[in-house]
Structure formats: structure tokens, C-alpha cells
Amino acid sequence: MANQYEVLGKAPGLEELNKLSPNDVHLTIRGLSAGYGKMEILHNFDLTVSKAQSLCLIGPNGAGKSTILHSIYGFTNIFDGKIEIEGNEITNLTPAEKLSKVGIAYILQDNSVFPDMTVEENLLMGGYIKDKQDEAYEEAERIFQKYERLRNRRNQPAKVLSGGERRLLEISRALVMKPSILLVDEPSIGLEPRYINMVFDILGDLQKNENKTIILVEQNAKKGLEFADIGYVLVSGQTAIAGKGDDLLKNPDVGRLFLGG
Numbered sequence: 001m002a003n004q005y006e007v008l009g010k011a012p013g014l015e016e017l018n019k020l021s022p023n024d025v026h027l028t029i030r031g032l033s034a035g036y037g038k039m040e041i042l043h044n045f046d047l048t049v050s051k052a053q054s055l056c057l058i059g060p061n062g063a064g065k066s067t068i069l070h071s072i073y074g075f076t077n078i079f080d081g082k083i084e085i086e087g088n089e090i091t092n093l094t095p096a097e098k099l100s101k102v103g104i105a106y107i108l109q110d111n112s113v114f115p116d117m118t119v120e121e122n123l124l125m126g127g128y129i130k131d132k133q134d135e136a137y138e139e140a141e142r143i144f145q146k147y148e149r150l151r152n153r154r155n156q157p158a159k160v161l162s163g164g165e166r167r168l169l170e171i172s173r174a175l176v177m178k179p180s181i182l183l184v185d186e187p188s189i190g191l192e193p194r195y196i197n198m199v200f201d202i203l204g205d206l207q208k209n210e211n212k213t214i215i216l217v218e219q220n221a222k223k224g225l226e227f228a229d230i231g232y233v234l235v236s237g238q239t240a241i242a243g244k245g246d247d248l249l250k251n252p253d254v255g256r257l258f259l260g261g
């Protein structure tokens, strides 16, 4: 069957990926084959991202975008390849080790706040894995200082939050562990337009002012590529095109297939 995505081409080589992330490499994926059970979803997949850089994964439904984040965090079966942070292999660490030892946080999609717990209790859940609870409290305090929207609702049940505030709480909960890499799956999903910009502003602030490295998946390809420094277009478990966000926005094939243009 003719495949509408074939025009995009085939996996860019490592050299090309390294050019997009030339300095201070933070996380790399090399030759990753991974999936669920025995089913392989990602095929010989490569990725490179620099410190404090943002990378957006776009592509059709089922391409394997979420599976890349799952694999980094440790939710998939890895058949081959490796994942490294600053040159140290982390492929087989558990999700808990990823979070507490190497600073990778996975921000859950939608509806992961506990509606009957207060905003503060929800936030502190982010630190449940920390050895030192004091540090979790300190970090939660810093987050309340920073985000007035959460501070004002601190002692109210999370169910009173608006959709945008709820997303802010989901992101903030991950921050309690002071991660250096944020994996964010579809930050804009289910949000009204005015909140979508708020969420991207928050991610932009975390990248620029707190030097977080951000890998995100975004169904809203335009927003995602406008936000991110670099983007990969994923098709059938492999990267078809990689480029600077701005360049992908200008690419006519990307425009036609993913930007509704």
C-alpha cells in the first residue's frame, strides 16, 4: 500500500542528529529496539539532546512517540540498543532509579491528580520517593513561591483546579524531585487554547531559567515545533526527518502532513 509518509525519507544518520545537538550532550539513545511484550515498536532508533535543549517528537498516531518516552523512563521491553546520560549507560535502570538517581522525570498525561487531596498533598506526592522528606517540603515551598496559581489553592482539593492549573500541578509535582530532564507527553491535550500557551510558557521558563532538558511529544505539531529547539518526525518506529523546529515548520511535506497546510 502506498504510504503518504514515504515522501519524508528515511532515518537521518547520527552525524546529522549530532549537528542538531552539538554541545554538552545530555541524553543519547543509540540503536534502540524496544516495545511491549514481544512486539517491537521502535526499530534501531537514535536520539541526541543537549543540556537545556528542547526536543519535540511529532508524527502520526501509533508512530511510537509515547513509546520513546516510555523507553527512556523504563516502561518498555528493550531488545537492543542503549540509553546514556552524559555518557553513562542507564538503559536498564528502573523508573524509580531514573527519577531518584539520574534526574529523569516523566510527566503523566491528563487526569493524574488526585481530586480529593489538596493541591499541597498532590504536590508532595511527587517527593514520595525521596529519602529526605525535608527536601521535598523545601522544593514544594519553592514551587508555591513561584506559581501563584497553585499557592492560592494550596489547601483546597485539587478538583477545584481549572484544566490549565491541573496541568501546572502535574508538571510541578514532577519538579519536586529536582529532575534535570523532563519527559512530557502531550502537554496541550484537552486544554483550552488560553491554557495551552500558559503550559508552553511554563515549559519555556523551566528550560531557559532552570536549564531543564525537555523531550516532549505533541499532537499539536505547530505549537510543539514553535516551542522546541529541534524536532524529530517519527513514522512507524523510526525517525523520518530531524531538524530545527523552525526549519521543520517551513518544510512543505511536514506542513502538508502535520500542520494542516
Ligand SMILES: Nc1ncnc2c1ncn2[C@@H]1O[C@H](COP(=O)(O)OP(=O)(O)OP(=O)(O)O)[C@@H](O)[C@H]1O
Residues within 6 Å of the ligand: 036, 041, 059, 060, 061, 062, 063, 064, 065, 066, 067, 068, 219
Ligand atoms: N502498553 C502497551 N502495550 C502494548 N502495545 C502498546 C502499548 N502502548 C502502545 N502500544 C502500541 O505501540 C504502538 C505505538 O504506540 P505509541 O503510544 O507509542 O504511539 P504514539 O506515536 O504515541 O501515538 P499517539 O499519537 O496516538 O499517542 C501502537 O501500535 C500501540 O498500539
Ligand SMILES: [Mg+2]
Residues within 6 Å of the ligand: 065, 066, 067, 217
Ligand atoms: Mg502517544
